Amino acid sequence: MQRPATVTELAKVLKFLGNEQRLHILRSIAHEEKFAREISEEVGISRPLVNIYLKQFEKAGLVKGTNRVGEEPPYLKRYYGALPFELPVSLGLIEKLGDE
Known part of the structure; x- marks a missing residue:
């Protein structure tokens, strides 16, 4: 995950991570x-919603998915693991961010 460069980018990241279900998913695969x-x-959480969130996490660079072939159906499974990240938020950071 790249460090937000603008107030708008920071707001999007905080909104995305401000969802309790998404945080439970991250904790599950930490x-x-x-x-x-x-x-x-x-x-x-329903599997379709988990899949939607996992794709969003991958796009944001917070999760990595890896396809693996197993011996039992379903033979192809996509495993997900959380990628380490740090998001320090402070008034000083907000002051330094651009407007976009």
């Missing part, structure tokens, strides 16, 4: 890769 069904069952 130390162990899992596939969507496992995440869905663990956090109590």
Whole structure:
């Protein structure tokens, strides 16, 4: 995840991470890769919604997905793991950000 350069970018990141369900997903895959069904069952969110969030996380650079072939159906599974990031937010940072 790149550091936000503008107030608008910071607001988008904070809004994205300000969703409780998304934070539960990140916590679920913080130390162990899992596939969507496992995440869905663990956090109590529908699999289609988990898949949507995981794609958004990948696009934002917060999660990495890896396809793996197994011996049992479904043979191809996509495992997801959280990528380390840090987002320090302070008044000083907000003062330094551009307007876009």
